[in-house]
Amino acid sequence: MNKEIDLSKYQIRTDLAIDYVEEKKVLKGVKHKTNIIDNITITNVELEEKNALNKKKGKYITLEFEDVTDIDNREKVINVLTKELRKILKLNKDSFGLIVGLGNDKSTPDSLGPLVVNDIIVTNHLYLLNELSNNYKRLAAINPGVMGETGIETSDIIESIVKKIKPSFLIVIDSLASKSIERLNKTIQITDTGIHPGSGIGNKRKEISFETLGIPVIAIGVPTVVDATVIVSDTINFIYKNYAFNKEYMNNPKSKLTFNNINYLKKETKENKRDKQELLGLIGTLEDEELQLLLYEVLDPIGYNLMVTPKEIDFVIQKLSDVISNSINNSIHDIDKK
Amino acid sequence: MNKEIDLSKYQIRTDLAIDYVEEKKVLKGVKHKTNIIDNITITNVELEEKNALNKKKGKYITLEFEDVTDIDNREKVINVLTKELRKILKLNKDSFGLIVGLGNDKSTPDSLGPLVVNDIIVTNHLYLLNELSNNYKRLAAINPGVMGETGIETSDIIESIVKKIKPSFLIVIDSLASKSIERLNKTIQITDTGIHPGSGIGNKRKEISFETLGIPVIAIGVPTVVDATVIVSDTINFIYKNYAFNKEYMNNPKSKLTFNNINYLKKETKENKRDKQELLGLIGTLEDEELQLLLYEVLDPIGYNLMVTPKEIDFVIQKLSDVISNSINNSIHDIDKK
Amino acid sequence: MNKEIDLSKYQIRTDLAIDYVEEKKVLKGVKHKTNIIDNITITNVELEEKNALNKKKGKYITLEFEDVTDIDNREKVINVLTKELRKILKLNKDSFGLIVGLGNDKSTPDSLGPLVVNDIIVTNHLYLLNELSNNYKRLAAINPGVMGETGIETSDIIESIVKKIKPSFLIVIDSLASKSIERLNKTIQITDTGIHPGSGIGNKRKEISFETLGIPVIAIGVPTVVDATVIVSDTINFIYKNYAFNKEYMNNPKSKLTFNNINYLKKETKENKRDKQELLGLIGTLEDEELQLLLYEVLDPIGYNLMVTPKEIDFVIQKLSDVISNSINNSIHDIDKK
């Protein structure tokens, strides 16, 4: 097999810090702690200057939760997200925020940012008229569109508006691509490191961060698609897990009683290299990263510009937008009822 | 009747120069000529520095046409509009345009600008990569949103992007309010004077023009709503016309043969002041402008924020958007087939 | 003035029983009582067989409320509407409902019915699979479209589906035309008399009622547009009221202290026939109905197919849809939290 792949050609498409965190390992320059509130797992990852993940120094907070199409669960996520946003924003009475929705409102999985911005309670125009009541802060919001539709670098639009209206902080909302099917629409990442080249679904290529804009930039992202290569590599791994599970439990008389198809992924199965090669051949000998790169090599030249989303994406994206817009409104203005 | 109305409170909401042009009068500083091509009436009004209409110096070209929901008629309007745009734009090979869609994409009659921008063929990002083929010009496009949704003056957004990307000309598309029901969705105005305070439907309050931006600003506008006051004053005038028509023709034996309800507005009827007062009382003695102001006084305090649109507005606005986006694409890029 | 108008040509476009109820009069066959809860006025009108309003025998319940774009107010209206629906529906455990959204989802003010249906919790398919939990009732829902888009009488579609799936009751949601600007989007009418020819905005021409379908038909309607003729006749009346108000109060020294433009409509002013004719001429001598008919005669032949709506209709209609869909879900299924 040709292993001399040019790695730089293939961008591994994830921006979730949590995808890189191994729960039991201690990594250089990486601190993390996990908390569970109302069934929502909150992971704080703090990356120091030179860290083993090779990602930018800063805070990454990840909320993992179940289905936000359930209204009770949705309210719980809003509460937790509101609190986390307050902590990372540290606003004072003169804070002036600009909320930016990245993405394409005409492509459902990429429309999260524009949808959130539509529901932000903007007040900057009232502030300028001295008509702003005390429990609201100064807030503006824009949907800059995507480069394919504007012909302009999105970061240029943001930068020029920031220069003009001079907000004291920025919140950027974006749909992300995930490396993991399980996290699709069930994870929100907040980071104070902004948005970086190659992140997200579309063409948002220049960095949007404190370094480029001179004000704090909080990025809120939700993985709404996985790349086609991810589902293939995940499934190849699942094939082996399913095989190992069946081999271990199906021949065990006790398993007859407890067997449940759904659980094969939850059981720990020890990886047996020989078994894996027997089942999957040379493919079975590849490391995860190698497999992914091979898949890019195979699929890329065919020009498949495919994305994988849940069938109910149109509905879910609306609910995620509700969660994020409410949390931003609550955390910035004093309108949270709790 | 209280006639001491504070005129400055009431903005007469029209931006159609043609509304002010009396066909047979010669007005100081106003030149106009009319042309008919394919059933489309093209009126060129040229206003000199100090003109009788008290409007800004510049060119105002008005196309009046029938129903653009008919595909054949639509293509005729596209042809005429393409030619008029070419004449007023006078592009050369280095021209770089920015197309701006004013208005609110969530309010149907105000969504014309955003709809047009969605169909513009943008190329600026390709130009920057040296990937632009010869028959396309450099073009970018944005939808800045409305102040009620962004919290930012629309003109500030435009100004800051113009400063950043430095286009050589701007085209601004906007839904207008009309003084005349008959012009609704059947008129396109092109002007090189840009956009002015108080024009249009929404809150687009600062001037967007050569004077403020330093580059030519062509504004394309279509009247898509009339103010509630307009329909009332028009109807009051129609009541009299209908009355005068009936009085003159219904008692004429010959009219029995030719009578057609639809035509009462097309017949010239001489205005008889006594008749009018008998029919309409003091109201009948008011000049048009006075009547309109009275109606503002009556309706304004009640807080009626009403607009009048044709029932089929959702469909018509799509077709008008097609007409304008195609004409802009054709006139700027070399893709017109004719 | 030609007063020989063929009355049958002009359909007075309102279906709100409350428009016909004079608060202080006792009308034959008309009982009504009014109740106020949480600032919501609930008027119960009960029409007997032969009634002075010449409308169909049955119950008409009208809720009048302030702005439902306010979330607190919205929840109050949901509570009241839920209770009223429960009273009129009188469900038992075997009840099986079909919810029908009348109107055109592509025309904003006519899209209320389709929007409501989109948020109904349907369960009939689960019932048929024996998978329905106890606190839900059997429910189905359809959007039959409008005749201009289907080519089929809407009532024929409904009738044929009723025959097939045999529900025990029907709820029909429709956008109504109102005779009164003040009621626009601030009134919900519930009636057990169904839908009748000429009601509503679009072409829904055949009756949909117990008489035609053999099951109870509850109609829920909200006035979302007024006809152009209504705004003209209302304004003509307002002109007089404003004139009378100014005449009475402006010359009264005490009024200088209390004068407030907004209130001229709330003050009782005695109608003075001479004054009215002086101000409005012959027009001022017409009864309301006569004026409306005259306006139809004047506007109809011109082919103005105009509607009058508030500028924020796109937003308001979403909130009204929330109110009605939540109230239907709550009143039928056992999911109301109160």
Add this chain to the structure above:
Amino acid sequence: MNKEIDLSKYQIRTDLAIDYVEEKKVLKGVKHKTNIIDNITITNVELEEKNALNKKKGKYITLEFEDVTDIDNREKVINVLTKELRKILKLNKDSFGLIVGLGNDKSTPDSLGPLVVNDIIVTNHLYLLNELSNNYKRLAAINPGVMGETGIETSDIIESIVKKIKPSFLIVIDSLASKSIERLNKTIQITDTGIHPGSGIGNKRKEISFETLGIPVIAIGVPTVVDATVIVSDTINFIYKNYAFNKEYMNNPKSKLTFNNINYLKKETKENKRDKQELLGLIGTLEDEELQLLLYEVLDPIGYNLMVTPKEIDFVIQKLSDVISNSINNSIHDIDKK
């Protein structure tokens, strides 16, 4: 590996007859012929009573074409589809059609049917008023919705409306799932066999056909999604093809000159069983069908309800809808200009 999979559990999700046709084989009861017009491949498959494909007797016409986002290509496809529809419809002057859009207008890849129906020129209501001009035929159209939103079997809605309005033929438009990534949005299938259980994307479970309705039922389908299992099995096959291609051509000095990544799928490579097993292990020994079933077994219990679509699906589906609605309008009414 557990090979005792219950095959009936897994529905192989394709309804494209062409997926089953082997170009060079002669199959029992299967006739097919291929034609190319304007770069569009037209394959006519005729299945006799007992055929080797085990599909229903009837005609299956498949158009394969390139990108319909190109306007010139789109017009070519409209021409070919119009002609094919005319041939299969065989209309006479009394023909009365009902067009049915299957699918969910709120899920982009499933919205093709509803989008097409929105652009059908319906005339049945004019016919009933004797207002239909000669070059139009009698036509009605409905969007029955999906069972998850109506609670009613879609086929029950269609059946009851057919009984009521008695059309002489039915055209049903549906989004299909494809077994092949290459056919996504680039294939239209027309068949006179109607719609069958398990076809399509959503829950449209009962047959809609001549047998159930008593009138000819033409189904028009476009594959707009592939199941996640398909992309995995395709990719596993591509991995081997890529491997075989590289092995054969990369070591061939001449290939250095002509090598082009894109072509590996177009080159014929002989399958070498030993190579395949070395590369892919036991997985490499499975037949296509076996692999697919294994993938269902692996992915199904995890509950991944995933679909794979091109990133530009929102745009492409609009253009496909244009193609089909125009072709239906042209083929039924006499409005085709060619």
